[in-house]
Amino acid sequence: MSIAVSENPKLLSLTDRGLYCKVGDFYVDPWRSVENAVITHAHSDHARWGMKRYLCSQEGEGVLRRRLAPESNISSFAYGEWLNINGVNVSLHPAGHILGSAQVRIELDGEVAVVSGDYKTAPDTTCSAFEPVRCHTFVTECTFGLPIYRWDTDEEIFASINEWWKENQARGRCSILLGYALGKSQRALSGLDPSIGPILAHGAVHAMNEAYREAGISLPITRRLGELPTGFDFAQALVLAPPSVQGSTWLRRFGEVSTAFMSGWMAVRGAKRRRAMDRGFVLSDHVDWPSLLGAIESTGAERIWATHGYTNILVRHLKEQGKWAEVLSTEWEGEQDASEPGTAEQEDQA
Amino acid sequence: MRDFAKLYLELDSSNRTNDKVAFMVEYFRTASPEDAGWAVYFLTGRRPKRPFASTKFQLWAAETAGISPWLFTECYDAVGDLAETIALVLPPPVQENTEGLAWWVQNVLLILAREPEESQRQIVQKSWEKLSHSERFVFNKLITGAFRVGVSQELVVRALSISSGVPQATLSHRLMGDWTAGSLFFESLLSLDHDVTEDLSRPYPFCLAHPLEAEASSLGDLSDWDIEWKWDGIRAQVIRRGGNTYVWSRGEELITARFPEIAAIGDRLPEGTVIDGEILAWSDGRPLPFAELQKRIGRKTVGAKLLQTVPVTLIAFDVLEFQGRDVRADPLSERLQILTQLKTSGLVEVPMPAQVNEWSELAAVREQARDLRVEGLMLKRKSSVYGVGRKRGDWWKWKLEPFTIDAVLIYAQRGSGKRASLYTDYTFAVWNDEKQLVPIAKAYSGLTDAEIKEVDAFVRKNTQDKFGPVRTVTPMLVMELAFEGIQKSSRHKSGIAVRFPRIARWRHDKGPDDANTLAEIKSLIPD
Numbered sequence: 001m002s003i004a005v006s007e008n009p010k011l012l013s014l015t016d017r018g019l020y021c022k023v024g025d026f027y028v029d030p031w032r033s034v035e036n037a038v039i040t041h042a043h044s045d046h047a048r049w050g051m052k053r054y055l056c057s058q059e060g061e062g063v064l065r066r067r068l069a070p071e072s073n074i075s076s077f078a079y080g081e082w083l084n085i086n087g088v089n090v091s092l093h094p095a096g097h098i099l100g101s102a103q104v105r106i107e108l109d110g111e112v113a114v115v116s117g118d119y120k121t122a123p124d125t126t127c128s129a130f131e132p133v134r135c136h137t138f139v140t141e142c143t144f145g146l147p148i149y150r151w152d153t154d155e156e157i158f159a160s161i162n163e164w165w166k167e168n169q170a171r172g173r174c175s176i177l178l179g180y181a182l183g184k185s186q187r188a189l190s191g192l193d194p195s196i197g198p199i200l201a202h203g204a205v206h207a208m209n210e211a212y213r214e215a216g217i218s219l220p221i222t223r224r225l226g227e228l229p230t231g232f233d234f235a236q237a238l239v240l241a242p243p244s245v246q247g248s249t250w251l252r253r254f255g256e257v258s259t260a261f262m263s264g265w266m267a268v269r270g271a272k273r274r275r276a277m278d279r280g281f282v283l284s285d286h287v288d289w290p291s292l293l294g295a296i297e298s299t300g301a302e303r304i305w306a307t308h309g310y311t312n313i314l315v316r317h318l319k320e321q322g323k324w325a326e327v328l329s330t331e332w333e334g335e336q337d338a339s340e341p342g343t344a345e346q347e348d349q350a
Numbered sequence: 351m352r353d354f355a356k357l358y359l360e361l362d363s364s365n366r367t368n369d370k371v372a373f374m375v376e377y378f379r380t381a382s383p384e385d386a387g388w389a390v391y392f393l394t395g396r397r398p399k400r401p402f403a404s405t406k407f408q409l410w411a412a413e414t415a416g417i418s419p420w421l422f423t424e425c426y427d428a429v430g431d432l433a434e435t436i437a438l439v440l441p442p443p444v445q446e447n448t449e450g451l452a453w454w455v456q457n458v459l460l461i462l463a464r465e466p467e468e469s470q471r472q473i474v475q476k477s478w479e480k481l482s483h484s485e486r487f488v489f490n491k492l493i494t495g496a497f498r499v500g501v502s503q504e505l506v507v508r509a510l511s512i513s514s515g516v517p518q519a520t521l522s523h524r525l526m527g528d529w530t531a532g533s534l535f536f537e538s539l540l541s542l543d544h545d546v547t548e549d550l551s552r553p554y555p556f557c558l559a560h561p562l563e564a565e566a567s568s569l570g571d572l573s574d575w576d577i578e579w580k581w582d583g584i585r586a587q588v589i590r591r592g593g594n595t596y597v598w599s600r601g602e603e604l605i606t607a608r609f610p611e612i613a614a615i616g617d618r619l620p621e622g623t624v625i626d627g628e629i630l631a632w633s634d635g636r637p638l639p640f641a642e643l644q645k646r647i648g649r650k651t652v653g654a655k656l657l658q659t660v661p662v663t664l665i666a667f668d669v670l671e672f673q674g675r676d677v678r679a680d681p682l683s684e685r686l687q688i689l690t691q692l693k694t695s696g697l698v699e700v701p702m703p704a705q706v707n708e709w710s711e712l713a714a715v716r717e718q719a720r721d722l723r724v725e726g727l728m729l730k731r732k733s734s735v736y737g738v739g740r741k742r743g744d745w746w747k748w749k750l751e752p753f754t755i756d757a758v759l760i761y762a763q764r765g766s767g768k769r770a771s772l773y774t775d776y777t778f779a780v781w782n783d784e785k786q787l788v789p790i791a792k793a794y795s796g797l798t799d800a801e802i803k804e805v806d807a808f809v810r811k812n813t814q815d816k817f818g819p820v821r822t823v824t825p826m827l828v829m830e831l832a833f834e835g836i837q838k839s840s841r842h843k844s845g846i847a848v849r850f851p852r853i854a855r856w857r858h859d860k861g862p863d864d865a866n867t868l869a870e871i872k873s874l875i876p877d
Contacts, residue, residue, distance in 0.1 A: 147417050148425045148438035267438065268429050269362070270771060313424050320418060 005305060005328065006113040006137040011088070012106060014328060019115060019139065021106055024088035026055070028104050028115045031331040038090065040117025041101035042067045042182060045333040057092045059128060060100015062211045063182060079128065095119035096130030097285050098183030099212055105133050113137040114299065118332075120284070121291045122151060126186045126217050130295070138301035139328060142309035143286045144264050151264070151288045158191030161281055164260060165196050165238050174234040174254040178277075179262035181242045182208045183285050186219060188262055189240060194220040200228070202241035202250075225253075246277075264288070308332040353381060354389055354451040355484040358491075361499045370501055374509035384452035387536035390510070394503045394525060397495045398455075401462035402470055404432060404494060410471050414478060415439040427819060430764060430771060433490030440478055440486060447480040452531075459492055514540040522738050527552040528604055553587040553598040554624065554670050554678065555738045559728060559745035566748060567709040569729065576682060576732050577703050577712065579724040580747050581665050582640055582835075583630035584647065588612060588664060589671075590619040608649060610657070612664050618696045622674030625692070626736075627666040635701070637723045640849065641837050666697045667728075670736055678736035685736070703727060719750050725834070726750045752832040753874055754854055755780065755866045759827040760787055762809040763820050765794070773809040773821070774802055776853075778831060780844075781867045787825055788844045788868060791833065796853030828860040829853050836874050844868060846875065 002020070005012040010022040018030030018037075026036035029046040037051035042064040047054075054074040056064050061076040068074070077083060079102065083090045092102035097118040104115045114135040121130045151157075161177065168175045179185050181204040189209065192199055201209055201222040209222055222240070234254045243261060245251055251259075264284030265271040272280035287295055296304055296318070305328040306314045318325035360373040374393070378386050412422040417439065429435040449457075458477055462470055474493075481489055491497045503525065511518045516539075524539055527549060562569075569575065585600040595616030597606040606613050612629055619625065631638035631646065642660050646652060669688045670678050677685055693699070701722070703715045712727070719726050726749035734744035757778035765774035775794050779787035797805065808827065815822040832854040839847035845868075857864075 146425055146428055147415060147421060148429055148435060150438070150442075269434060270430055272363075274772070310424075313421065317418070317421060 003328075005139065005303075006106075006108075006111060007303070008108060008111055011108040011111055012113045012115075012137065012139075014330070019330070021088060021090075023108055024085040024090060024106070026085065026090075029117065029330075029332065038092075038104050039064060040095065040104060040115065041097055043098070043118065043180075045331070046117060057094075057100045057102045059094075059215060060102065062215050063099055063208065066207060066211050067182070079131075093131045093133050094128035096121060096124060096127060099127045099186070099215060099217065101127060103131075103133055105135065111136050113139070114301075115139040116141055116295075118143070118286055119295070120287050121295055123154065124187055124285075125190050126183075126212060126219070132295065132298035134300050136301060137303040137305070138296060138299045139305045139307060140292070140296060140314075141286065141332070142292060142306045142311055142314040144284060144288055145292055145306070145310035145314040147289045149264060149267055149284075149288045150290060151282060151284060154191060157281055157283050158188075161188065161191065161260070161262075161283075162193045162196060164258070164279055164281075165192075168258045169197060169236055171258075172235045173256045173258045175238040176245075176251065176254065176257050176259045177238055177240050177262065178243045178246060178259060179240070179283070180285075181205045184262055184283065185209070185240045185242075186212045186217070187285065188283065189219050189222065190217075192220055192238065197236040197238065198223060200225060200237050200239045202239065202245065204242050205240045246275075351447065351449060351451055351454050351481065351485045351489070353377065354385065355482070355488040357389070358488045358499055359484055361501055367505065371505060371509045371512065374501070374506065375513045378510060378513040382450060382452070383536040384531075384533065385450040387531035387539070388451045388455050390506060390525070390536065390539065391531040392492065392497050393499070393501055393506045395498070396530075397492075397497060398460060399463055400495045401459075401465075401493065402467070406467070406470070407436070407474070407490075407494065408432070410474055411436040411439060414475050415441065427764070428771060431496075433487055433494055433496060436490050437483055437487035443479055443482055443486075445480045447485075454489065455492070455531075462493070510540070516540050519738050522555045523552070526555055527598065527602060550591045550594070551589065551596040551604070553589060553596070553602070554626075554676075554736075556585060556587070556600050556626070557668075557737045557745060559730075559747040560742055562729065562746040562748040565709075566712065566729070569709075569746070572707065572709055572712070574732055576686065576730045577705075577715075578667055578728040578730070579701065579703055579719065579722065580726045580728045580749065581628040581630055581637070582723065582725045583628040583637065583643055583665070586612070586627060586629050586664070587670070588616045588619070588625045588627070588666075590616050590621060590623045591674075593621070595619075608646065608652065609662055610652070611662050615664050615696060619692065620673070620695065622671060623692065624669065624671035625664070625666045625689075625697075626668040626670055627664045629662050630665055631660045632663040632698075633661065639723065639837050640835065641839070641847065663698050665700050666692070667700065668736060681733045681735065682730055683732040716748060716750065749834075752834055752850075752854075753836060753848075754830055754832045755790075755871055756828050756857055756860055756864060757790055757831050758787060758825045758862045758865045759805070759823060759829065760789065760825050761820050762805070762823055772802060773806045776805075776829075778829065778851075779825070780865055780871060782844075783867075783869065787862075789842075790844050790846070790868070790871065791831055791848050791851035793829075793831060793851045793853050796832075797856065801856055825862045828857040828862060828865055830855050830857050836871070838875060846872060 003014040005014055013020050017032040017034055018027040020027050026038050027034045028038050029040050030037050031048060033050040035052045037054050039047045039054055039056040042060060047064055047067055054072060056076050058076045058078045061074060065074060079092055079094055089107040091105045093105055095101040095103045095117050097120055101117060106113050112135040114133050118141050119130055165175045179188055185205045199220055199222045206224050209219060212219060258278045260279035260281055261275050261277045262281045262283040264286060266280030267282045302324055304318055304323060304325040307328045307330045311327040315325040315327050357373055357377045361370050364370055408422055412419050425439055426435045462473060478486055507518050507521045510521050587598045589596040595613050597609055597612050599605050631643040645660050669685050672688050706712050706715060716727050729746040729748055731744040757780050759776050760779045761777035762773040763775040764771055777789050777792050779789050782788050809821055809823050812824040813821045814824055831851050833848040833851040835849035837847050
């Protein structure tokens with residue numbers, strides 16, 4: 001069973017394995033094992049294990065390789081480069097989500113479909129900037145597809161993170177800054193002021209920092225916990241770590257701490273409270289409401305498919321604006337409120 | 351407004367009492383007296399009348415944000431707090447403002463109620479243009495009247511006392527009754543002199559009892575204790591001063607006009623008297639069910655018919671002022687003697703529990719409470735002063751054990767505020783004779799955070815239907831509900847109404863078939 005996504009069903013359709021291009025015989029971010037998978041970015045809900053061949057952007061090859069089994073068959077090509085597969089033109093275009101993230105553009109007989117993956121249009125020095133791509137069919141994420149989500153500028157967010165760090169130093173508390181190990185942590189790192197104090201990285205974050213540096217992204221110096229001298233004064237330091245460390249014994253070594261979580265969900269007080277963090281920074285790698293609408297508009301698409309997020313709401317809103325829009329049920333998840341998918345903020349779309 | 355918004359967010363984000371006091375002290379020390387006065391007003395839970403319906407507020411917000419009303423509703427549903435939702439959906443401000451809280455209250459908030467609707471809309475939308483995100487949030491909170499920030503009046507008083515040096519008891523007394531934060535309010539609140547012109551209508555802070563959790567016998571010698579029934583009505587102070595009578599509820603509402611019978615009792619009291627007691631619907635020497643009294647609560651004026659069908663009286667149990675003298679520091683035994691003298695001025699004879707000599711016998715006396723329509727016993731140390739607020743050790747309430755039943759979860763709704771977007775508000779049902787589940791009670795509290803998460807996940811997985819915000823779930827979960835009272839009710843489908851229902855525990859060991867039947871529950875109704 002499959003659903004035609006583009007006007008020509010052979011260009012792009014939804015199957016139980018994922019979004020499929022029949023003529024080119026490849027899937028985009030499939031959720032079951034397939035022969036050929038074009039990957040938008042290396043987050044685990046989009047880049048799953050077990051595909052025979054992976055295709056991704058050159059910028060993203062390093063991080064993807066670290067996320068998958070070492071023997072994985074990965075090939076990559078540059079943003080904007082055209083690949084002709086059985087008469088289908090395939091190209092990748094920056095999605096601005098994390099390093100190497102791409103929108104997949106597929107063209108057959110003059111009809112163009114674009115799968116956005118996850119994306120943001122706001123500037124980010126740790127990855128290539130989002131590029132609007134004209135198309136007929138646009139498959140868009142809508143993780144934060146509600147008008148309550150509007151992001152502040154990076155300058156404002158980074159200033160408040162650095163301010164928080166300094167306040168903690170004054171109170172003799174170690175700053176624990178929690179966020180996704182891939183993407184969020186590096187973006188945060190790029191905005192930290194290393195003159196304030198030492199920046200430490202959890203092992204999971206460190207591995208991704210290295211991948212970013214190898215790809216030529218310049219990041220402030222971070223230190224691993226293992227290389228610190230005994231008697232190191234954690235009260236001056238900021239620690240970048242994944243959310244899973246919250247409440248774990250791993251945190252004990254730092255003495256008195258202040259914890260903060262970086263996520264778009266932190267825009268709402270209730271979500272902040274439930275995470276029981278001292279601070280929440282509204283830092284997201286997804287588009288906020290105005291940028292989401294702006295991005296959709298700039299594609300000029302006639303058919304808009306909304307996946308993962310507030311899909312029903314976005315679709316209803318777009319229809320009200322006179323657009324063709326439908327919900328596309330995929331197994332992608334977007335940004336999770338907690339480290340356990342499906343429990344908290346993420347709305348089920350029944 | 352910026353400083354007050356900052357204070358609000360600080361108080362809102364902290365769970366530590368000492369931090370909260372420190373934030374308020376810092377604010378009171380730096381704010382202008384006008385701003386600080388209004389801050390006290392709002393922080394102690396006072397609020398001006400809501401100037402317009404919340405539906406208007408939502409419409410204007412949706413209009414300013416350029417979104418459809420249904421989309422606004424979706425946002426509200428996700429956030430769970432109206433003031434916050436509005437602050438989040440509005441476009442960024444276009445101007446700055448440097449005005450303080452007092453300016454915003456006097457020039458905007460208090461003006462609004464007198465304006466026609468069109469002008470209200472303009473004032474509100476203009477205001478939003480000038481306020482930052484956090485200022486808008488607090489501004490909206492002030493307008494919707496939902497200004498709760500997790501500080502008690504007691505904490506505010508503590509902070510005021512630290513920042514001013516005025517004793518807490520003095521401040522508590524000055525904050526009683528009906529006042530607004532007009533000019534010079536803050537100065538006179540913190541004045542070190544005793545002001546002779548202090549308001550004659552002002553009640554004293556109510557002394558509150560703690561629930562008795564330990565064994566009653568641990569309280570020592572029974573003869574040191576005054577034993578009374580614990581009445582289930584409206585706690586009230588009746589004040590006779592300057593030739594006038596004032597009746598105050600514990601919620602510090604002036605309710606003189608609503609209860610003419612009580613006002614008449616007050617009128618017969620000698621000048622300079624303040625009585626503490628309970629207002630009860632009363633007939634044939636005992637209280638009527640609480641539901642009857644409820645018919646009088648909330649009525650600003652009472653008709654002759656209601657006066658006849660639900661007459662009220664005052665059960666006086668303490669005297670706080672006598673012959674113009676504050677007698678709160680006198681021992682209870684002496685205050686009770688004064689009360690006996692006052693009985694001649696027309697106070698109703700108060701039924702007392704039987705005198706016994708042993709704690710064990712007293713437990714048996716307590717068992718009579720349900721038949722007498724009282725909640726249990728009050729134990730007050732005879733030597734105790736009339737304290738301010740909830741002081742531990744001298745006044746105990748020893749209530750009857752609650753009723754408990756097992757019921758099945760059938761509907762769930764999302765909570766608000768802290769619990770927004772989690773399914774925390776539940777409706778429970780029991781079996782009727784036709785083997786159908788009929789709703790019996792709503793309960794919002796009693797589960798741990800971890801259990802709430804678990805139920806939330808269950809609700810999401812087992813939704814059968816949706817009616818607006820309400821989800822019908824597969825009847826599977828059984829909870830033990832506790833409640834204080836049970837009555838027949840024609841307004842409920844089940845034919846009964848329960849008081850103060852809450853979840854006692856999750857009965858993982860029981861299935862839906864093990865839940866109680868309606869007939870079993872009806873048998874609990876006292877005659």
